[in-house]
Amino acid sequence: MSLFISKKKENADGYMTAGNKIGFGVSAASMTATWIWASSMYASATSGYTYGISGPIHYGLWGALMILFIYPFGRRIRAVAPKAHTLAEVMYVRHGRSSQLMLAGSNVLGSVISLTSNFIAGGALIALLSPFSFTQGILAVAAGILLYTLWSGFRASVLTDFAQVVAMLGAVVIIIPVVFFAAGGPGLFETGAVNLTPQQGNFFSSDAFMNQGAPYIAAVLAYAIGNQTIAQRLFAVREDLIKPTFITATVGYGATVIGFGMLGVIALYAGITPLDGDVNNLIPQMAVTYLGPVLLCVFFIMILGSLSSTADSDLAALSSIAMTDFYGHAKRKNNPNPRTMLLVGRVTMILATATALFFASGQMNILELLVFVGALWGALVFPVIASFYWNKVTNMAFTLGTVLALVAFLPVRFEWISMDGAVGYVVDVLGIVGVGVVIGLMCFGFFGLKTARIAGVLAMVVVAPLAWGALHDYAVLSGSLVAYSVSTIICYGLSVRSKREFDFATIKERIGDFDAADPEPLDLVPATRQQD
Amino acid sequence: MSIFWLTVYVLIWPVIVGGTLVVIVRAFWKEWRQARSEGRGMI
Numbered sequence: 001m002s003l004f005i006s007k008k009k010e011n012a013d014g015y016m017t018a019g020n021k022i023g024f025g026v027s028a029a030s031m032t033a034t035w036i037w038a039s040s041m042y043a044s045a046t047s048g049y050t051y052g053i054s055g056p057i058h059y060g061l062w063g064a065l066m067i068l069f070i071y072p073f074g075r076r077i078r079a080v081a082p083k084a085h086t087l088a089e090v091m092y093v094r095h096g097r098s099s100q101l102m103l104a105g106s107n108v109l110g111s112v113i114s115l116t117s118n119f120i121a122g123g124a125l126i127a128l129l130s131p132f133s134f135t136q137g138i139l140a141v142a143a144g145i146l147l148y149t150l151w152s153g154f155r156a157s158v159l160t161d162f163a164q165v166v167a168m169l170g171a172v173v174i175i176i177p178v179v180f181f182a183a184g185g186p187g188l189f190e191t192g193a194v195n196l197t198p199q200q201g202n203f204f205s206s207d208a209f210m211n212q213g214a215p216y217i218a219a220v221l222a223y224a225i226g227n228q229t230i231a232q233r234l235f236a237v238r239e240d241l242i243k244p245t246f247i248t249a250t251v252g253y254g255a256t257v258i259g260f261g262m263l264g265v266i267a268l269y270a271g272i273t274p275l276d277g278d279v280n281n282l283i284p285q286m287a288v289t290y291l292g293p294v295l296l297c298v299f300f301i302m303i304l305g306s307l308s309s310t311a312d313s314d315l316a317a318l319s320s321i322a323m324t325d326f327y328g329h330a331k332r333k334n335n336p337n338p339r340t341m342l343l344v345g346r347v348t349m350i351l352a353t354a355t356a357l358f359f360a361s362g363q364m365n366i367l368e369l370l371v372f373v374g375a376l377w378g379a380l381v382f383p384v385i386a387s388f389y390w391n392k393v394t395n396m397a398f399t400l401g402t403v404l405a406l407v408a409f410l411p412v413r414f415e416w417i418s419m420d421g422a423v424g425y426v427v428d429v430l431g432i433v434g435v436g437v438v439i440g441l442m443c444f445g446f447f448g449l450k451t452a453r454i455a456g457v458l459a460m461v462v463v464a465p466l467a468w469g470a471l472h473d474y475a476v477l478s479g480s481l482v483a484y485s486v487s488t489i490i491c492y493g494l495s496v497r498s499k500r501e502f503d504f505a506t507i508k509e510r511i512g513d514f515d516a517a518d519p520e521p522l523d524l525v526p527a528t529r530q531q532d
Numbered sequence: 533m534s535i536f537w538l539t540v541y542v543l544i545w546p547v548i549v550g551g552t553l554v555v556i557v558r559a560f561w562k563e564w565r566q567a568r569s570e571g572r573g574m575i
Binding site: 026028177258 | 533535536538539541542543545546548549550551552553555556557558559560561562563564573574575
């Protein structure tokens with residue numbers, strides 16, 4: 001497929017955003033495929049296995065709704081910066097270098113972690129289902145993804161996403177019912193009920209909400225806003241198709257990931273114990289136990305599709321950041337050379353793959369990685385969103401708000417300090433404010449500032465009696481909420497008295513294409529014929 | 533939750549996924565044919 005669309009002379013803008021005019025079918029497929037990564041499948045099943053019947057909902061539903069909640073922000077971002085390549089590039093024009101570097105740096109970190117995570121998932125699967133070793137598996141996965149993405153970049157990423165989403169979604173349609181009936185069908189719920197604790201058997205489990213759902217609600221909003229892979233698709237899709245694209249991706253992601261989480265629920269009812277005590281083995285184990293050779297191949301392709309689609313998006317995101325925010329920025333006064341930009345993008349892909357391969361040997365817990373990355377971006381959510389709507393937000397407010405939020409987040413999330421006494425209550429108060437910020441931001445995109453303020457305050461009032469004295473016991477949740485609240489308080493406090501009023505039209509004026517207009521139409525013919 | 537509703541709960545997701553897949557494939561097919569008839573690339 002990559003050869004099919006490749007051109008001898010690729011275009012730097014096409015390499016990053018495919019000319020900002022992708023249609024609904026490709027963009028919806030790409031958004032869905034990118035959002036579903038191997039970790040989503042594994043983590044949703046883990047959630048089902050750990051928290052019971054409500055576990056997959058607390059993983060997949062909130063993740064899906066976050067796609068929906070960010071689309072109004074996406075429309076605003078696109079209206080303000082229609083020709084942008086990265087969100088960091090926009091932040092440079094809006095604020096300056098420190099804001100750009102924070103967004104670009106966090107994306108470099110996030111994408112390398114994501115790449116690593118997907119390589120680990122691929123390597124583990126190959127080691128489990130084939131005679132090849134884990135190391136051989138990660139090498140094969142990394143080389144394959146790099147090869148098809150290297151030449152055409154984002155264009156190859158989105159086109160292959162379509163094939164990958166067809167494979168993934170098609171496999172889900174078949175595999176879930178097959179595993180369910182092979183494991184015993186409806187009768188399993190009767191015979192296996194003894195394997196569940198009361199909390200696991202409760203659809204409204206507070207354990208599942210507090211330990212899985214609530215931290216994830218907070219984390220994925222950050223993940224969606226800060227992530228360049230999502231921003232890149234936002235800048236690539238035709239502007240009038242943003243809404244249907246996001247809605248379709250919401251439904252596609254939610255149903256796929258929750259559906260896959262049902263395998264964890266089935267495993268729990270069936271009394272299956274994860275191999276070597278590692279819950280990441282649960283999914284492959286279920287496949288080996290209940291699927292025949294043909295469906296096992298379908299399963300294998302599905303997992304490879306999920307991890308490849310996200311990994312190629314990460315490579316495309318990393319190359320765009322290197323091309324725009326590092327090389328493009330350094331050469332901004334001398335007109336960056338689009339051909340050198342392409343070289344920078346391709347070298348970045350190779351270096352990123354090598355780095356992720358190096359880290360893949362660490363094999364960190366996938367679920368913890370996801371929460372960590374989401375919470376890291378939590379510090380950036382309010383400053384980024386406010387910067388697109390409020391002309392008073394300053395560079396100092398953006399930078400200080402984000403840095404101090406990170407400083408506050410780390411000791412809370414990783415429990416470096418004792419939460420006894422006053423410290424615990426301070427964390428509770430910040431957490432309650434964080435709830436108000438999250439709810440307020442969600443409402444703001446759809447209903448505007450007035451409704452957002454009312455909803456935010458109401459959320460704080462409702463949550464306060466429950467959270468006071470208790471929230472600090474949930475380190476993952478309170479860490480994310482503290483990041484939201486601290487960045488919001490600092491950013492708002494430093495901006496509200498600012499005399500500066502930014503003109504948003506400046507962004508459109510200063511961000512444009514790197515290439516001159518491309519007169520050569522892209523034909524749907526093989527590259528060799530195009531060269532002729 | 534009764535056994536019936538638990539069964540529905542497990543099996544409803546593949547049905548929704550199937551519907552989404554149909555929407556995406558139909559849109560892709562339509563865009564591909566349109567691009568082809570206009571002599572331009574999809575991407």
